[in-house]
Amino acid sequence: MVEVKNLTKFYGSIKAVDDISFTVETGEVLGFLGPNGAGKSTTMNMITGYLSSTSGTVTIDGCEILDDPIHAKSKIGYLPEIPPLYIDMTVKKYLEFMFDLKKVKLPKKEHIDEVMRLTKITEQADRIIKHLSKGYRQRVGLAQALLGNPPVIILDEPTVGLDPKQIIEIRKLIRNLGKKHTVIFSSHVLSEVSEVCDRIVVISKGKIVADAKTDELSAQVSGGEKLSLVAEGSTADITEAIKKIPAVKHVAKTGSNVDGSGRYMIEYETASDIRRDVYNAMVRIGAVILDMQSGNETLEDMFLKLTSGKYDSRKEDM
Ligand SMILES: Nc1ncnc2c1ncn2[C@@H]1O[C@H](COP(=O)(O)OP(=O)(O)OP(=O)(O)O)[C@@H](O)[C@H]1O
Incomplete structure (x- = not known):
């Protein structure tokens, strides 16, 4: 469904993403895990076509993002690290505006009502976004990503800055999304990725250092x-x-x-x-x-080992 192949990004002389490849199958919830500055947002922005790559390709459902951006982007719902909200609009007006902007071809009122119900913001429909808490703003951002029922949902650190109760609710929502969508979800919090995702890709200093099913990561890294x-x-x-x-x-x-x-x-x-x-x-x-x-090593031990730069499980496989 999503295929990332040899993706590289330079910012001037800084190599932020270094020749990474992975695929995400339909219906999979993939956790993209890495410490601050590892290259998660840069990768997410390239997958969604918001940033062009220096080299490499991203294919969404057989459609290459830079060759056919309109078609490929229509298959993606994206929640960037900072949600693109118009904070002086009410929740409903904003979603109506985004519905039109995305040229969604579904019954407008019913669809927006459904998306608000899914993200549990129905009661906030007539409130102005700037008056909402960060958790609710995040939900509005998520609602925007769900408009048009895109098969692929990409969420960049959706729980950053939320309180523990809001974090639990957003995680629950992400798990539910996985029933109907392919989800790529980035985080620097190992426990949340291992709780929510079927598979984890670990990125460190722009390189993938592990790619495994959540319950197999431990064996892959420790090797025994x-x-x-x-x-x-x-x-x-x-x-x-x-x-x-x-x-x-x-x-x-x-x-x-x-x-x-x-x-x-x-x-x-x-x-x-x-x-x-x-x-x-x-x-x-x-x-x-x-x-x-x-x-065995705990997942935390492994994450530290993987991101310390001394270990590359994929190299050992070769
Ligand atoms: N526009 C830019 N210009 C120059 N360097 C950049 C730019 N954006 C990111 N970088 C650098 O690229 C590297 C990867 O950054 P990126 O934001 O992708 O990491 P991240 O894993 O999302 O980190 P965080 O969790 O802190 O958001 C970092 O070294 C960062 O400083």
């Missing part, structure tokens, strides 16, 4: 399971013995305790359980296990 071990004995003997266990991919001593025991982090293949092997190996060499805990 982790076991932490505290044991008493010779470091060389312990690491040697652990390395011999077939499912073990990596073992490292991470520190020493005051009682003389050592802390080790063991990385091993997903879907194996090495605890018994570790126990037997330690018994064989006469080392004593004081503590053993399995634990």
Whole structure:
């Protein structure tokens, strides 16, 4: 449905987006995650045709955005980071104005009523936009994006600046949108992307550093399971013995305790359980296990790892 291919953008000599590619399937809710300045807004603006790319292409439903902008844009509803509102208009007048501007070919009154109902702003219809709270303004921006029932909805950081209650409501709304639309939604908040989206693309310094289904991202980034071990004995003997266990991919001593025991982090293949092997190996060499805990990295750990610039999961795949 949305295909981004080798997209690059330079602002003068600054490379804001660096050769990124990904596709979004029909009905998918894709989270575009990255820290401030990663290139999210620049990418969103190129996908929606508001900004031309330096190179690369964006295709919406088979239609290239720069070749046939009118047709391609008619398939997109866009809520930019700063919603394009005319704040002296009432909500209804603004939506009527946008309806005409977008040349929507649906019954005007019914459609605007439906969009206001969906975004829960019916009761604000006759209020002037500048008198609304930020949360309600965001909903009006969202209502504007939904005019014409576009199959693709693109939302650039729609929850920034909202209070926790408003954030929960906007997230709920986005999840509902995913039932009928393909949604691309950018954020720098990992927890909200993992809560709302089917798939996450992580961008850092203009490059994609991960692209995976939300529940598979953990395995893709860590590349396996982790076991932490505290044991008493010779470091060389312990690491040697652990390395011999077939499912073990990596073992490292991470520190020493005051009682003389050592802390080790063991990385091993997903879907194996090495605890018994570790126990037997330690018994064989006469080392004593004081503590053993399995634990994967949290999504927060991964996000930091991915965006620190030291890791590129896609490079490792190649
Ligand atoms: N018009 C511009 N001219 C020059 N540099 C720009 C321009 N717009 C963005 N940049 C730079 O491009 C890079 C990416 O910016 P972009 O706004 O796309 O990131 P972002 O991920 O959306 O960040 P944020 O979450 O802070 O909005 C940044 O280094 C930014 O300073």
